[in-house]
Every structure is written in structure tokens, then in C-alpha cells.
Amino acid sequence: MSLTARLVLAVVLTALFSVSLTGYLSHRAASDRVPRAFGVTMAPRGPGAGAPPTSDERPGMVGATNLSRQLLLELQRATVQAAAIALAVAIVGGGWIALRSSRPIVRLADVTRRYGDGERSVRAAVAGPHEVAGLARVFNDTADRLQAEEDQRRRFTTDVAHELRTPLTVLKSELEAIEDGLMTADPATVGQLLQQVDLLARLVQDLRLLTQVEAGELTLRRGPTDLAALVTGAVQSFGARAGETGVRLVVAAEPLTADVDADRLHQVINALIDNALRHAPPGSEVRVAVERHGPEARIEVLDEGPGVPPEHRAHVFRRLYRIDPARQREAGGSGLGLAIVAAIVALHGGRVEALAGEGGVGGRFRVTLPAPRA
Secondary structure, eight states, X not given: OOHHHHHHHHHHHHHHHHHHHHHHHHHHHHHHHHXXXXXXXXXXXXXXXXXXXXXXXXXXXXXXXXXXXXXXXXXXXXXXXXXXXXXXXXXXXXXXXXXXXXXXXXXXXHHHHHHHTTOTTOXXXXXXXXXHHHHHHHHHHHHHHHHHHHHHHHHHHHHHHHHHHHHHHHHHHHHXXXXXXXXXXXXXXXXXXXXXXXXXXXXXXHHHHHHHHHTTOOOOOOEEEEHHHHHHHHHHHTHHHHHHHTOEEEEEEOOOEEEEOHHHHHHHHHHXXXXXXXXXXXXXXEEEEEEEETTEEEEEEEESSOOOOGGGTTTTTSTTOOSSTTOOHHHHTTSOHHHHHHHHHHHTTOEEEEEEOGGGOXXXXXXXXXXXXX
């Protein structure tokens, strides 16, 4: 049975029950009070409808008794008529109310069916009773969120295809040139090919790690960690690379201990230092600082490069996001490093921000972690 039919039936049954109960109570009260008003007693009549009055039924009382009975019969007929009118009103009014109440639900069900059939652009009209309108809003919000996630997945797939296509194209073209005798497989050529292979391997590894983090499959192995020692070790590992470009690496670390996954946080610091060295001009300085800020610990990596423009700071932690419109890989890495940084920091209950450098010059990345130990 449809919802409309159920609503109509409920209204009709309620009306009939109300009229029947009211009529029964009214007739019962009248059966006692009307004869009393005429001063007669409505004794049950004998088997013969036309039996003569008994000794107690004087001729004057017979007329009053008949009048009482006639009034009761008229009350019964009025009750039946009221029931019929109530039934008609209940059917018409209940039907109108049922249709008006169920129409938004029917429309919402139709929109849901169309959405399930693949019509992702359809949205529900926010109308009808408060509860139905609220349900329509929830449906629209959910559909918008799913659409945004679908668009993000589509962009991500396109970006990944672009990232994989470029090194594969380079590999294919150079290998074909070697095969055709246009190039020789000398150490320099092999080194270039290995660089493309390394880029592919790093991209695949980063994608796998990022997928694990977003799927909640990456488990942190927390333990008391000396943040100053961790940062100092990470900076020392970049000494040779910084020396090649004349960049000075400076550490300003305040002794702090926090419950973190040392390996994962080391990965975060490495990514930020790598990012700073790629943008720091020769002869400049990259500074890594650790300090307490109230109940939190801050790790900052500052460079004297171009920095992150304000309009890009909210987006640099997205997967495969590049500030450089030309998407130059030599200047931007795999495009997943900062996304992995943000994911790992979030797992620790912290946050990472891209800020302006000191005096508005250069770039600054700040990692904030909760509750460091003294």
C-alpha cells in the first residue's frame, strides 16, 4: 500500500472512530436524560409491539414515552448523518493532506533513483514539510560532496597519467634512438635513463605511501623522540648536496621530546629540507628550527628562495599540485612530497602550514606537533 493510501486510511479511520465514539456516548447519555426530563421511565417493551399499557402506564405518560423514543431515534439518525459527513470530509481532506505531504517524498525518491542510475547532476528541491526539506538538504550536500570527490579523483588520475607519461616518453624515445644507432649507450646516456627510472620509482612509492595514509592503513610507531637530535641528523644528511650549490644549512634546535613516529617525522623533515634546497639560490641559507610554543612543538624550515605566493599557500599540500604552470619536474619534484608531509603530520594530530619567510622574504614551512614533553 502506498504512503498516500495509508495516510488517507489513517485519517478516515480516525474520523470514523471519533464520530462513532462521540455518537455512542451522546446516545447513551441521551437515553438516560431525555426520559428523565419528561418524567418517564423507559422500561423495556414486551414482545408485542402493540401491547396495551400496564397499570403503571397511565394514558398521559404514554405520549411522553413515545416522544422520548422519537427524540432518541432522531438523535441516532443525526449521529449516522454526522458519521457520513465526517467520512466524506475525512476522505477529501485526508486525501488532500496525504497528497500534499507525500508529493515531496515521491519527488525525493525519484531524484534518488535518477542519481542512482548515474544522473550525477540531479538535485532535490528543498520543499515540503520541515523534515522532508531537511532530508533534501542532506541529499544535496552529500551529492555535492561526492561530486567534488569524483572531480578530485578524476583530476588526480589525469595528473598521475601526465606524471607517468613524461618519463616513459623520455625512456622510450632514448631507447629507440639507441636501438636505431642514433645514440650510444655510454655512461652519460645510461645515467639519464636511470634518472627517469628513479623518478618513476619515486612517484610510484610516493603514490603507494599516500594511498596508505588516506586509507588509514599506515600505523604510527610512536615513542619519546628527541626532536632536536632528529632534525640535526636530517640536516647532516643533506650536507653534501647543500655544499654542491653553496647553500648553508643552519640548525637552531631547542631540546624537546615528543611522542612521535621518528621514522615518519624524519621523512617529513627530509621532504621539507629537500623542497627548500630545490628553491634556495646558490650561496643562500636554509635554516631549520625547533622550538616550544606553549603546549606545542614547532619545526620550521626557512629558505631564501622565491617562497610560496599567498594565493598558492592553501593548495601546495594537495596531491600533484605545482606552483609552476609549466609543471617543470626538475623544479618541482614528483609533486607528492608536500601532500605526504601534510598526511603524516595530520596522523600525528598536528598541522603544517606554508608561510612567508622572515621579513616577507623567502619561504617558510611550519610543522606544529601537540604536547611535547619537557
